Each structure stands twice: as C-alpha cells, then as structure tokens.
Amino acid sequence: MSEALWPSDPSRIAEFRLLRRLGAGGMGVVYLGRTDAGALAAVKVIRGESAGDDDFRARFAREVELARRVDSPWVVPVLDADAETREPWLATAFVPGPSLAEAVAEHGPMPSRVASVLGGLLAKALDAVHTAGLVHRDVKPGNVLLALDGPRLIDFGIARAAGDTALTASGVVVGTPGFLAPEQAEGQPASSASDVFALGCVLAYMSTGTLPFGTGTPDALLYRTVHDEPELDGMEGELRTLAERCLAKDPDARPTADEIGRLLAEDTPDASGDWLPDPVARMVAARAAESLALPGIEPTVVDEPEEPPLRHPGRRRLLLAGSALLLAGGGTGAAVWASEDDPKEPSGSGRPVYVLGLHGATGAGETTVSRVAERAARLAVAEHNASPKRSYDLKVKVLADRGDVDSARDVARAFTADRNVVAVLGPVGEIQMRAAAAVYGEAGLTHMSNSTGQQDYFVTSRVTSFQSGAPHLALGTWIAFHAFATGQVTSAGVVIDRDGGTIIQDQGTPLVTNWRDTLEAEVIPRVVAERTDDGPKAVRELLAARVGAFIYLGPLDATVRAAQDLAAAGFTGPRWMQHQLYGSDFPAQAGAAGEGWYVVTMAVDPSALKTRQAREFTAAWRKRYGSTPEPYATEAYDSVRMLLAEFARTVPAGARRRPVRADLAKRLAKVKYEGIARTYTFGEYHQYDNEGDGWTEETFVHQVRDGRFQQLGSLGDLSRAAEAQS
Known part of the structure; x- marks a missing residue:
C-alpha cells in the first residue's frame, strides 16, 4: 500500500507530479507519480551513497538503456529516466494490482491451471529480459504484480547486464534469500539460469503456499538452497516435473525461460479476470479501483489530517x-x-x-x-x-x-x-x-x-x-558456545526431531556445523522424520557410539522420553534441550531423569x-x-x-x-x-x-535443578567464571 508524501519529498520529478510514497529502502524511495496527461508511474529515486558514485551512475545509465529494450507485455515498461541529475531516477508504468506474494498470503495457493498460466507468462517476461541482455536477479512473488489480464514483472532495481561480473564484489549475495539460486547463495555471478531457478521457487510458492527451501533466517535459507533438495509437496504432474528441473543445483541442467514459456503455453488471458480464482480477481479489481480514486494533486506539505x-x-x-x-x-x-x-x-x-x-x-x-x-x-x-x-x-x-x-x-x-x-x-x-x-x-x-x-x-x-526475540538459528549456535565457554566440548550426539517443526531444523544445522568446524570436535547427527516415533532408536544409536555429550532438539514429549532413556542407560554427560522448552513442564514430566539438563535461551x-x-x-x-x-x-x-x-x-x-x-x-x-x-x-x-559484541551478556543458560529451571547466568558470566577457575 502507499502513504502520504513527507514534507521533505519533492512535489514533482520531471513530467511526473508525485502523489504518494509506494515504498522506501536502502537505495532510495519509490513514489506514485502522474503525468499531466493522467498516466500513472512508479518513480524510483536513488539516494544515499549510490547517488554520489560516478561508477554507479554509469551502470545505472547503461541498465536503463538495456531495460528500454525489453519488449514484453508482461514486463513493466520503462517510461523515462535521468542518470545525470543530483538524485538519479527511473520511472516505470504503474500497475495497481496486488503482488503475487500478497495474493497467496491472503487467499492461499493458486490452482494448478492458474499457476501454469502465471508461470508461462512470467517465463515469457524473463525470456524478454534475457533477450535484452539483462539478468533480473531478484525474481520473487513480491516482484510479480497481478492485473486482470495477466502478471507484470517489476523491479529492475538490481537487474544487471548479463556477463557484467564487475557490478558486485565476489562473495556478495544480492537478492532475496529463499529465491536465490545456489550459485548466487555462494556469492557467484548470477546468470539467466539463476533467474530460472528463482522462477522455479515462485512456481512452488504459488502452487503450495510455502517456500521450497523452508523458512527461517537468511543464512538458514541460503544453506538449504545450496545443500538440500526442495520440498514440493502439493505440486503434481508436469508442473512439478518442470519445477524440479528449474530447481536443479547445476545451472546447465535447468531449462531456459523460452523453453518454459513454450511448455506452459496457454491462451493469453483477457481483461475479464476470469482466469483468476474469484477471491484473487476481486482483490485485483478492488486495488485497481482504489488507484482510480487517487486525487489529481496532493500537496507536498499539508497539515496532518484528523485521521x-x-x-x-x-x-x-x-x-x-x-x-x-x-x-x-x-x-x-x-x-x-x-x-x-x-x-x-x-x-x-x-x-x-x-x-x-x-x-x-x-x-x-x-x-x-x-x-x-x-x-x-x-x-x-x-x-x-x-x-x-x-x-x-x-x-x-x-x-x-x-x-x-x-x-x-x-x-x-x-x-x-x-x-x-x-x-x-x-x-x-x-x-x-x-x-x-x-x-x-x-x-x-x-x-x-x-x-x-x-x-x-x-x-x-x-x-x-x-x-x-532472538533467531532460532542463533540459539542453536549458542549451545556450542556454552559447551566451549564451560569446557564441556566432547564428542556430541545431536538428534534433530522434525516433529518439532522447522524451528528444530533452524537450530540443528548450525549447531552441527559449529560443533564440527568451529569447536573441531566429533559430532554425530541423527534426524528423526515426522510421525515416525524413531526418537528412541536415534538415542540408542548415539549411546552405542559412546558420545560424551547429548543434544535433543525436538518437542516436549520426545525430549522427556530421551531424558528417561539416557537416565536408564546411566548417561551423565552434558545434555541440552531446544530453547522453546524453557518454562515448560519438562522438569515435572521428566522427574529425576531431567535433572542437569541445560537450556540456552534469550529468556531471562x-x-x-x-x-x-x-x-x-x-x-x-x-x-x-x-x-x-x-x-x-x-x-x-x-x-x-x-x-x-x-x-x-x-x-x-x-x-x-x-x-x-x-x-x-x-x-x-x-x-x-x-x-x-x-x-x-x-x-x-x-x-x-x-x-554485536554484547550477545553473550544477553543470552542465558538455565539448568534443571531440584525439579525446576534455575538460571546459571549469562553466557558471558559463565565464560568469565570458567576462565577464573582455569
């Protein structure tokens, strides 16, 4: 949605009278503008350090020239631009519809036929972008706007000329985690195949309502994109097969945008919106009606309204x-x-x-x-x-x-x-x-x-x-830091019980990596699939491996059972549970078997x-x-x-x-x-x-003692105490 102009905003840029703010970010501000003839435009103004960078201005001008060559009804056209003015700007046609991300979040996954239509038209949009010599590099549901006659691909804010590897430093990730190709996640240059990978993510998202590489922090998403296979439950038939090809780790194994467009070829939608699900069509129509109600001119400086x-x-x-x-x-x-x-x-x-x-x-x-x-x-x-x-x-x-x-x-x-x-x-x-x-x-x-x-x-x-609250990803890493700070680093068994949800995966992956690579200690992970009740089997396998420490990341009942199994086996090494069990009934349910278990959490x-x-x-x-x-x-x-x-x-x-x-x-x-x-x-x-440096003072360790959680101190407190004793 939009908001009123700020007093510091300009009232006009070139031929565009500015009406509202559409959004703002690190690069600048996007305004809704209107020409004297009544045409609406999205006007992006570059501010900050980039505006004063001569190299950026040269790249910006070259990008605008390339973007003008994109010829597709499914890509928002460039209307005008100026790379020489004090604050460079770019104007594209304004599309009043909601984004694909909004539509899926509001109304759920798209039917397979609608997903095929959208996928085919977006592939044609990307083919036009690639033909013009550009790589978009940020294809995602938020950059796909829905109109009654079809989608529109927007935001060339980070699009770059194909083969222009000097535009980003090596190792710098540009784009949105969850839709980045593996090569982008590893800091390598993006190509047209990277856009196809992102299109595969979009196909999966609109068909299932979920991201193919799960949820979590950006680091977790990037890691899964590189190492894990996509989750495509809910996709069927040819559309699933195509998504799997798009999401291949090897860029050379992916189809081209032109091939996808031909495989998903459908009749071009008319402007009735009948091809969309009824709730989405109403959403698109309502958003378009709101844009028509915009005032002809909105003053740059106004008294704040009553509402x-x-x-x-x-x-x-x-x-x-x-x-x-x-x-x-x-x-x-x-x-x-x-x-x-x-x-x-x-x-x-x-x-x-x-x-x-x-x-x-x-x-x-x-x-x-x-x-x-x-x-x-x-x-x-x-x-x-x-x-x-x-x-x-x-x-x-x-x-x-x-x-x-x-x-x-x-x-x-x-x-x-x-x-x-x-x-x-x-x-x-x-x-x-x-x-x-x-x-x-x-x-x-x-x-x-x-x-x-x-x-x-x-x-x-x-x-x-x-x-x-602290990211789940960090809380997994902090278990390893607690072991290091208190001298309890030893061979560790880690159970990642997926019945605990995606949060468990967020904690388990960095924990295993840090224990192995940073602490340089042996770690043996075991993954328990959902609804399998294989937790006891994983515990037995780790006991047989004679691990010296134990971490069970899973739901309450499974963690309680793990505590009882470990106690029955006479295991007395350090034991940790996942952070969300702090304050739970674990001490009461586990009884004597729960004594001594740690939990590392932000909660104090x-x-x-x-x-x-x-x-x-x-x-x-x-x-x-x-x-x-x-x-x-x-x-x-x-x-x-x-x-x-x-x-x-x-x-x-x-x-x-x-x-x-x-x-x-x-x-x-x-x-x-x-x-x-x-x-x-x-x-x-x-x-x-x-x-920042203060996180060790803001993360707390609790231990089950005498049937309740007792706070031992912050990670910083425990680290200093261990150093004083050494």
Missing part, C-alpha cells in the same frame, strides 16, 4: 471492518475474544484513549506464552496510566487465534479495522506470525512478536512487522539479576500478580515498553489530531532501546539484531 492517511477505505478495507464486527458480535469467525478490557484501565477521563492490542493464541503450547504476554502488557499500561503527567490514557485489548492461519488473519483484521489500536504485541506463534504479518503490513499497523524467531514474514511485510529470569531495573520489575510483577515473573515475561514487558515509548514520540500535541500509524514503524526500525536484560536494535528484516 491517518488510510482513512479513505476501499472495498477491501470495508470488508475487513465487517469481519471485525462479526467477531465482536460472537459470530462464526475463527478468532475469539480472549479477554475483556481490564476494569482498572481508564475510561471517561477526558484524555484521548489509545489501545494496545495483544494478539494471543489458544493453541496447544501457546496459551501460557499468551497469558504471560497479556500480563506484561497490562503491567506496562498500568504504569503509564499511573503517571499524573500523562497526556493520554492507554487500554489493552486482547484477541486470540487458534494457532492456525485463518484465525490468525481474522485477529489481525479485527485489530487493523479498529482505528483506536495503535500497536500490537504478537502473534505468539510462528505460523500465526507468517499469516498475520501480511494483514498488519497492508494496514500499516505496527506489531512486534517477542516469542517467534523465524524471518520469513519479511516476504510479505517488510515495514510494520518486528521480532524482538529477572529475579536472579542484581540490577535496579530488574529488581523494580520483579517487585512490580510480584505486587500485581503475586509471583515472580514467569518465563518470557521480561521480554514481553520490554517489547511493550519499547512500543509505547516510540509511540509516545508520534503523538501530536493536543487531543485534536490522531497519531499516524506508519510513523511508529519508522521509529522502531532505527530504535536502540535499553531493556531490563539487553539492548534492542533491529536488523534489515526487522529482526532482533544479535550481531
């Missing part, structure tokens, strides 16, 4: 509001009201009242995390409302999904339709985070999850979605810290809830406080104007927030940035 810029809803926005009313009325929607507003929260004070949403869950294993997050939110809001100097009041509104895609989207729609909701904490689960992020992103409503750790949501929501027990901030938080929690803070309470509280602190900076003076929703995400992207146990900053994909 945020999105106050003129299209038909889709009205439908979202309608679904929210259905939920509130107790209809058959998938989401449920988890809690009413706290009766102690404000009403009738005369001050403006803003709402913090809590996107919880009632699914198995997520209810406890939701309850803790709600408690943290209510405590933070109560502290705000206790200040006599406050200029506005806050309330908490809680909605819970059922742990599935549909109900997660329903909750997100209900929150986005409520204009009083200024930010949301959650969702609490990975599935819900991926599903709801697109809804929050489309509405411009900022949300933050402190209990998820995969980054694939950025495919559909790169502006308003944030994660304040603040009652074990000596800092003033931790003591005050622990005392406040105890006073309000009668207990010490539960696991993940600190992280949820930090996240809410961070949201509220940055939101306060977006609230206009006085009570006559409302905050602009989009402003909060802009601030959070640049925030440096000092929490109770760590400093929060966000990386490129709005994930918690753990790349």
